[in-house]
Amino acid sequence: ADHPGDGPHDLTPHVLRVLDALGIDALMPIGGDDTLSYALRMHEEGVPVIAIPKTMDNDVHGTDYCIGFSTAVTRGVEFIHNLRTSTGSHERIAVVELFGRYSGETSLITGYLAGVDRALISEVPFDVDRLAALIMEDKAANPSNYAMITVSEGATIEGGEMHLTGEADAYGHRKLGGIGRETGELLKERTGVNIIFQEVAYLMRSGRPDSLDLMVATNYAVMAADLALDGSSGRMVALRSGVYTDVPVSVTGEGVKRVDVDELYDVDEYRPKVRHVLGKPMFLY
Numbered sequence: 001a002d003h004p005g006d007g008p009h010d011l012t013p014h015v016l017r018v019l020d021a022l023g024i025d026a027l028m029p030i031g032g033d034d035t036l037s038y039a040l041r042m043h044e045e046g047v048p049v050i051a052i053p054k055t056m057d058n059d060v061h062g063t064d065y066c067i068g069f070s071t072a073v074t075r076g077v078e079f080i081h082n083l084r085t086s087t088g089s090h091e092r093i094a095v096v097e098l099f100g101r102y103s104g105e106t107s108l109i110t111g112y113l114a115g116v117d118r119a120l121i122s123e124v125p126f127d128v129d130r131l132a133a134l135i136m137e138d139k140a141a142n143p144s145n146y147a148m149i150t151v152s153e154g155a156t157i158e159g160g161e162m163h164l165t166g167e168a169d170a171y172g173h174r175k176l177g178g179i180g181r182e183t184g185e186l187l188k189e190r191t192g193v194n195i196i197f198q199e200v201a202y203l204m205r206s207g208r209p210d211s212l213d214l215m216v217a218t219n220y221a222v223m224a225a226d227l228a229l230d231g232s233s234g235r236m237v238a239l240r241s242g243v244y245t246d247v248p249v250s251v252t253g254e255g256v257k258r259v260d261v262d263e264l265y266d267v268d269e270y271r272p273k274v275r276h277v278l279g280k281p282m283f284l285y
Helices: 012-022 033-044 069-089 105-114 128-141 179-191 201-205 211-229 249-254
Strands: 050-053 093-098 118-120 147-152 195-199 235-240 243-248
Touching: 033 050, 033 249, 050 211, 050 249, 069 093, 069 105, 069 147, 069 195, 069 201, 069 211, 093 105, 093 179, 105 118, 105 147, 118 128, 128 147, 128 179, 147 179, 179 195, 211 235, 211 243, 235 249, 243 249
Parallel strands: 050 235, 093 147, 093 195, 118 147
Antiparallel strands: 235 243
16 A cells, blocks of 8 residues: 555555455454554444454453453463462562553452462552562561562552653554563662562463453354344444443443452552452452
């Protein structure tokens, strides 16, 4: 396709020509909020669209579950449990950085299920001195004299900003990463304890999906095919309160789904706060 100069440019006319030339009956975009924003654009251009939410951050508005989330959490929990051996034997503090740009759900839920001492999330800036005091209490209370922390890649220190690197992608987002390493260095300065820093990164999204992801992905595919065969368009398959359903793809533009801090997070203790789960959805909110 022809386009003027460098920088962002709209290739929608070319995309429409290609879809027409290929005789595409329905388009099924699969991805996160950026991908799904273009799914809405295609629908507005008259292309039959059935969207499928897929991002391990689990932050697409309009659905409780995105493909990839369970596998990412499973990988994170396993990684943390494996890391306990070295952390405990050397009596150190482990800082584990996990994916999660605007939503800290991966850090929150992984930390909750792995039983880490503190979990830093994107939604709540943290005070390093406060964190250092808390983690030293955790270490002292542990018979093996070690402590563990999870950190969302989008987490920030109070008064600071996200750690951004590299050039922006097509949607204007630069890569995140580095807050975990900085947190570890600052904790070592304040506590004198050696730190084990590990960035799980792409290991969270690699390999075979776990059974829950496989179940949801398969059923999303069946539902998307059914919607397309029924002539629907501009819809997104979803899970809401444990029930498979579909919603307008436009809901993805209403915001990013973030951790319900009031319900699930202790902002003073920097850890999950899960109480009274009776009647809550499977993923708690």
